[in-house]
Amino acid sequence: xxxxxxxxxxxxxxxxxxxxxxxxxxxxxxxxxxxxxxxxxxxxxxxxxxxxxxxxxxxxxxxxxxxxxxxxxxxxxxxxxxxxxxxxxxxxxxxxxxxxxxxxxxxxxxxxxxxxxxxxxxxxxxxxxxxxxxxxxxxxxxxxxxxxxxxxxxxxxxxxxxxxxxxxxxxxxxxxxxxxxxxxxxxxxxxxxxxxxxxxxxxxxxxxxxxxxxxxxxxxxxxxxxxxxxxxxxxxxxxxxxxxxxxxxxxxxxxxxxxxxxxxxxxxxxxxxxxxxxxxxxxxxxxxxxxxxxxxxxxxxxxxxxxxxxxxxxxxxxxxxxxxxxxxxxxxxxxxxxxxxxxxxxxxxxxxxxxxxxxxxxxxx
Amino acid sequence: xxxxxxxxxxxxxxxxxxxxxxxxxxxxxxxxxxxxxxxxxxxxxxxxxxxxxxxxxxxxxxxxxxxxxxxxxxxxxxxxxxxxxxxxxxxxxxxxxxxxxxxxxxxxxxxxxxxxxxxxxxxxxxxxxxxxxxxxxxxxxxxxxxxxxxxxxxxxxxxxxxxxxxxxxxxxxxxxxxxxxxxxxxxxxxxxxxxxxxxxxxxxxxxxxxxxxxxxxxxxxxxxxxxxxxxxxxxxxxxxxxxxxxxxxxxxxxxxxxxxxxxxxxxxxxxxxxxxxxxxxxxxxxxxxxxxxxxxxxxxxxxxxxxxxxxxxxxxxxxxxxxxxxxxxxxxxxxxxxxxxxxxxxxxxxxxxxxxxxxxxxxxxxxxxxxxxxxxxxxxxxxxxxxxxxxxxxxxxxxxxxxxxxxxxxxxxxxxxxxxxxxxxxxxxxxxxxxxxxxxxxxxxxxxxxxxxxxxxxxxxxxxxxxxxxxxxxxxxxxxxxxxxxxxxxxxxxxxxxxxxxxxxxxxxxxxx
Numbered sequence: 001x002x003x004x005x006x007x008x009x010x011x012x013x014x015x016x017x018x019x020x021x022x023x024x025x026x027x028x029x030x031x032x033x034x035x036x037x038x039x040x041x042x043x044x045x046x047x048x049x050x051x052x053x054x055x056x057x058x059x060x061x062x063x064x065x066x067x068x069x070x071x072x073x074x075x076x077x078x079x080x081x082x083x084x085x086x087x088x089x090x091x092x093x094x095x096x097x098x099x100x101x102x103x104x105x106x107x108x109x110x111x112x113x114x115x116x117x118x119x120x121x122x123x124x125x126x127x128x129x130x131x132x133x134x135x136x137x138x139x140x141x142x143x144x145x146x147x148x149x150x151x152x153x154x155x156x157x158x159x160x161x162x163x164x165x166x167x168x169x170x171x172x173x174x175x176x177x178x179x180x181x182x183x184x185x186x187x188x189x190x191x192x193x194x195x196x197x198x199x200x201x202x203x204x205x206x207x208x209x210x211x212x213x214x215x216x217x218x219x220x221x222x223x224x225x226x227x228x229x230x231x232x233x234x235x236x237x238x239x240x241x242x243x244x245x246x247x248x249x250x251x252x253x254x255x256x257x258x259x260x261x262x263x264x265x266x267x268x269x270x271x272x273x274x275x276x277x278x279x280x281x282x283x284x285x286x287x288x289x290x291x292x293x294x295x296x297x298x299x300x301x302x303x304x305x306x307x308x309x310x311x312x313x314x315x316x317x318x319x320x321x322x323x324x325x326x327x328x329x330x331x332x333x334x335x336x337x338x339x340x341x342x343x344x345x346x347x348x349x350x351x352x353x354x355x356x357x358x359x360x361x362x363x364x365x
Numbered sequence: 366x367x368x369x370x371x372x373x374x375x376x377x378x379x380x381x382x383x384x385x386x387x388x389x390x391x392x393x394x395x396x397x398x399x400x401x402x403x404x405x406x407x408x409x410x411x412x413x414x415x416x417x418x419x420x421x422x423x424x425x426x427x428x429x430x431x432x433x434x435x436x437x438x439x440x441x442x443x444x445x446x447x448x449x450x451x452x453x454x455x456x457x458x459x460x461x462x463x464x465x466x467x468x469x470x471x472x473x474x475x476x477x478x479x480x481x482x483x484x485x486x487x488x489x490x491x492x493x494x495x496x497x498x499x500x501x502x503x504x505x506x507x508x509x510x511x512x513x514x515x516x517x518x519x520x521x522x523x524x525x526x527x528x529x530x531x532x533x534x535x536x537x538x539x540x541x542x543x544x545x546x547x548x549x550x551x552x553x554x555x556x557x558x559x560x561x562x563x564x565x566x567x568x569x570x571x572x573x574x575x576x577x578x579x580x581x582x583x584x585x586x587x588x589x590x591x592x593x594x595x596x597x598x599x600x601x602x603x604x605x606x607x608x609x610x611x612x613x614x615x616x617x618x619x620x621x622x623x624x625x626x627x628x629x630x631x632x633x634x635x636x637x638x639x640x641x642x643x644x645x646x647x648x649x650x651x652x653x654x655x656x657x658x659x660x661x662x663x664x665x666x667x668x669x670x671x672x673x674x675x676x677x678x679x680x681x682x683x684x685x686x687x688x689x690x691x692x693x694x695x696x697x698x699x700x701x702x703x704x705x706x707x708x709x710x711x712x713x714x715x716x717x718x719x720x721x722x723x724x725x726x727x728x729x730x731x732x733x734x735x736x737x738x739x740x741x742x743x744x745x746x747x748x749x750x751x752x753x754x755x756x757x758x759x760x761x762x763x764x765x766x767x768x769x770x771x772x773x774x775x776x777x778x779x780x781x782x783x784x785x786x787x788x789x790x791x792x793x794x795x796x797x798x799x800x801x802x803x804x805x806x807x808x809x810x811x812x813x814x815x816x817x818x819x820x821x822x823x824x825x826x827x828x829x830x831x832x833x834x835x836x837x838x839x840x841x842x843x844x845x846x847x848x849x850x851x852x853x854x855x856x857x858x859x860x861x862x863x864x865x866x867x868x869x870x871x872x873x874x875x876x877x878x
Contacts, residue, residue: 221722
């Protein structure tokens with residue numbers, strides 16, 4: 001534990017208590033494991049011709065981009081005490097629309113084609129998200145059921161769009177989204193960071209975040225305070241669809257192929273895990289976009305580490321589960337209280353009672 | 366210490382207990398004794414430490430120093446279950462039962478009678494019947510669903526549930542705050558019966574009349590410290606109040622007899638006219654006028670339709686039919702936000718479920734309605750927020766004066782003040798206050814009442830709802846009496862109007878019907 005009880009630094013304590021602290025620790029531990037295996041793991045090489053950076057860390061950032069997108073959408077939905085199980089399927093739809101359009105418009109060197117394609121894919125994804133929103137907000141269906149249905153329907157829709165084929169598209173500029181670099185860094189990661197910051201600004205610089213939290217904590221009281229929850233829910237599910245659409249573009253642009261059965265498959269679970277690791281309760285209410293971003297980075301690191309350490313493919317899910325369970329235990333208030341009590345006993349001196357802060361303070365807000 | 370009539374050792378003894386929260390000493394070396402076969406009332410303002418003491422007794426909070434001795438043994442409860450095992454049961458203000466289970470299932474929950482094939486429901490319900498009988502509730506059918514009986518009856522069911530565990534100590538935390546006079550009498554009958562059987566009852570209530578009617582002894586707390594332990598008969602009311610608030614009775618003058626006399630509204634058109642407003646199951650067709658700058662009281666028993674009518678006037682519920690005119694313009698209240706947009710504000714009686722947003726801070730709770738009115742894309746700047754918050758925190762004397770604290774950590778009275786601030790910040794023309802003074806201490810009550818009178822002086826039309834008829838009579842210029850979902854009378858307040866007048870009207874109707 002990095003906390004030094006003899007010199008209590010207020011800043012460090014806030015960091016340690018913040019919900020996603022252990023997420024950061026876990027990322028560092030995983031990187032350390034990799035370094036033990038190969039001391040050169042963290043090395044970043046500069047390609048002398050192009051100035052591009054390459055290395056394992058860059059790969060992790062690349063892999064994190066789509067998870068970042070859906071995790072940020074998911075954190076907003078979960079804050080309203082809902083859930084969006086359809087993000088993985090929406091990714092597939094977005095990918096399918098992109099690849100079919102690229103093939104149909106057939107302009108491998110045209111930037112215009114790429115722009116049209118991206119806009120169309122995002123529009124379809126947003127529409128699916130809004131449909132979720134309408135069903136949840138206006139029809140009053142349960143979010144779990146609504147988005148479960150959309151998860152199945154979306155996968156089906158993707159297959160219909162491509163006639164069940166794994167369509168391949170050709171476009172320089174579309175591929176650049178996932179494979180290009182700007183000042184040496186991957187475009188895909190830079191885009192992801194921009195989107196996350198943009199969402200965080202929109203949510204926290206307007207009253208959107210406050211109202212989302214409010215309806216997530218106490219919908220009845222929020223309604224009586226004059227908040228209209230329907231519009232908010234529609235916005236949030238729409239945003240989740242849009243962000244899943246971006247993630248779908250990221251994933252398909254990487255290989256320029258949509259695999260209708262595997263693109264985005266089970267990605268909703270990664271997103272939910274990222275949100276939980278980031279310290280947002282599944283019960284809704286207070287949320288941390290920064291935390292969800294840390295969670296997404298951790299999942300990407302974990303995925304890469306599993307491969308790098310050569311964990312057998314059959315044991316990968318178990319390895320992943322173990323890491324996440326340990327992390328959730330470290331974050332649980334009860335386990336923390338247990339640690340604190342043990343420590344107090346060892347010190348055998350009455351430590352002043354510290355309040356268990358249930359809010360993730362110091363989060364982007 | 367004047368209590369010396371109790372010779373046997375106390376069932377519960379709290380010795381010099383302290384509990385510290387960050388920044389607050391919630392209990393400061395407090396001692397307290399509870400004897401077998403007495404009703405002992407814990408008195409104090411909001412934040413005096415009553416709830417903290419109860420939570421220490423029931424194992425919710427850990428004590429920092431001191432000792433809790435139960436039946437001669439020093440105990441350190443790890444939680445409510447441990448406290449229950451030691452014979453201490455608690456019934457809280459908000460009934461903690463499962464409304465979708467039957468009465469019998471609720472009574473026996475966790476103590477079901479088991480046979481060779483799992484739970485024997487027939488015998489379980491029979492045992493529930495016995496437990497209910499003991500409290501004189503034999504008329505209740507243990508197989509009926511809990512939500513088929515009134516809230517007051519549910520409270521009594523909660524008590525019989527507590528007694529199933531053969532508790533020696535029963536803690537009743539503000540059990541009467543939502544009961545009417547008859548229901549309170551029922552509760553007191555049950556309490557006396559238990560006391561005579563030797564149960565020690567710890568009672569918390571803000572209603573002085575009730576305290577004097579039921580308790581044998583009193584312990585007064587103030588700011589986390591013990592003021593003293595008294596025999597109820599040795600301490601008169603004004604002395605008690607002075608001990609609770611720690612100052613002379615001057616502060617209570619405003620609670621005195623400066624009753625609002627009715628002055629006929631000027632010829633100006635009414636602020637709100639209501640014609641034929643009704644909603645099935647809540648209120649029958651109602652006509653009424655509300656004028657600028659007057660306080661109108663809605664009086665009636667629980668369930669009379671007073672809350673239901675108030676909700677329709679705000680838009681919290683939608684009316685089936687009815688024409689509303691606000692300042693001469695037709696008004697359509699389709700939702701709460703429509704009420705808010707028309708400068709109507711409604712403070713709910715159900716603070717916990719419909720009022721506060723528990724995890725949000727005091728600041729966020731206070732600005733919420735103003736922000737909702739503006740829409741999310743036009744956020745209040747931090748400066749505007751701070752201006753609103755500091756204004757109302759000072760005006761309403763919210764304690765602790767820390768706007769960044771989650772509101773759920775505040776005492777009930779202070780939560781109420783924050784909510785009042787939330788509505789005042791929207792600059793309402795019509796302010797509807799449903800039980801704004803329920804479950805809060807004398808000082809805060811006086812502050813809220815003063816504020817209501819002041820608002821009317823500023824031209825705001827205030828609807829004031831309270832189950833304390835004296836309070837309604839004291840504050841209101843006109844009183845609308847409701848009964849059985851109907852508006853049955855409108856009284857112009859005056860020197861000859863008292864709480865008894867209203868009770869008379871409600872009772873008279875009873876005979877006619």
